Amino acid sequence: MRTIRTATFVSLDGVIQAPGGPEEDPSGGFRFGGWTFPFFDEKLGLLMDQAMGEDYDLLLGRRTYEIFAAHWPSRDDEIARQFNAVNKYVAAGPDTPLEWANSHRLEGDLAEAVRALKATEGRDLLIQGSSEVIHALLAADLIDTLTVLTFPVILGQGKRLFDGHARPGAWTLVRTDHASTGAVVSTYERHGEVQVGSFA
Template sequence: MAATLVVSAFLTLDGIMQAPGGPEEDREGGFEHGGWSVPYFDQSMGEIMDEQFGTFDALLLGRKTYEIFAAHWPQVTDENDPVAVKLNAMPKYVASRTLDKVEWHNSHLLQGDVAEAVAELKRTTDGVIATQGSADLITTLQRHDLVDTYRLLVEPVVLGTGKRLFAEGTVPAALRLTRTERTGTGAVYCVYDRAGKPGYGSFALDDYEEKMREIRGEGPTG
């Protein structure tokens, strides 16, 4: 038994994930670009989101995202909205140092050290545990090498400031691209699985020439 931890995020071309859904979502650091993702949401992106949520077995949230979701999604009672139905029903695990209870249906407050609690959750459950938003929590997960897969909707916009998906201190890792899909507004859905440690090389002159011969399928010279 072992769960897969998926980071699901809306992302700008320069790696910003802060407040994609609205101006008041997260103004931390004086962020003034909240809602940047909304113009790129179309039917094809909606279909990707519906598909994604159909694969999630549980949700892992930081406090801020939990409070935003808990204030919104219980009010969405349309039985034909697959995302709302799934969110309101599925188990939700919340990482917070300040909350002492969580009241949204099927929500559970993680106890103790967050990284240890999430590692234990992965060991003792199965299926897919996914994050939404929760930039600070994701940074903690990355620093403890707990992320297995990234599902990213990369949108054609650059902001220059804000919380980044890969913040300072992220553990170096190689990733393997397993899927790409373009939406009608020019966003690109990319799925990356963890693929071990980064590899390294050199493009110094001798190394470069050897690499080019390898690419061309030529044998060594001399």
């Protein structure tokens, strides 16, 4: 069985939209595309590499797939070589061409398709971007590990990591570190049901 994990850029107020550049996703009038750029330093790059790991296939939504497919095939660096070589499992309808090498369309209900994929033998499934995929899989309790790269900025608008439909559950912090710019990288693993109590 595969493990499903994320490596997600998020603002202090939970926004994950268009972290990489102004043209990435301006939908909804979002005007802060590229908001992570000022906070990257060498250490954060190393922490990002750790968060992504080395042995994975990609699990992507349509918009993230289109952004990646337009960018990575023409690059020749370590991340590009990894992304170009691995399998890409894509939540996209038949109108979206999957021309990037090793791309596979997920058919039917997304949660059920991912549940079936997760049950197979193979590499971890790493979600990058893909907010709608994250929302659907959190609601179906299919994500095993969340790595959240939190940046010290409040954006006030935009697509958020949690959409109010995630299945309740407890998570355990297994690793955390930070860069000199104030970005914090924390990894959580699924840890059973929500426990409650009272201070009364």
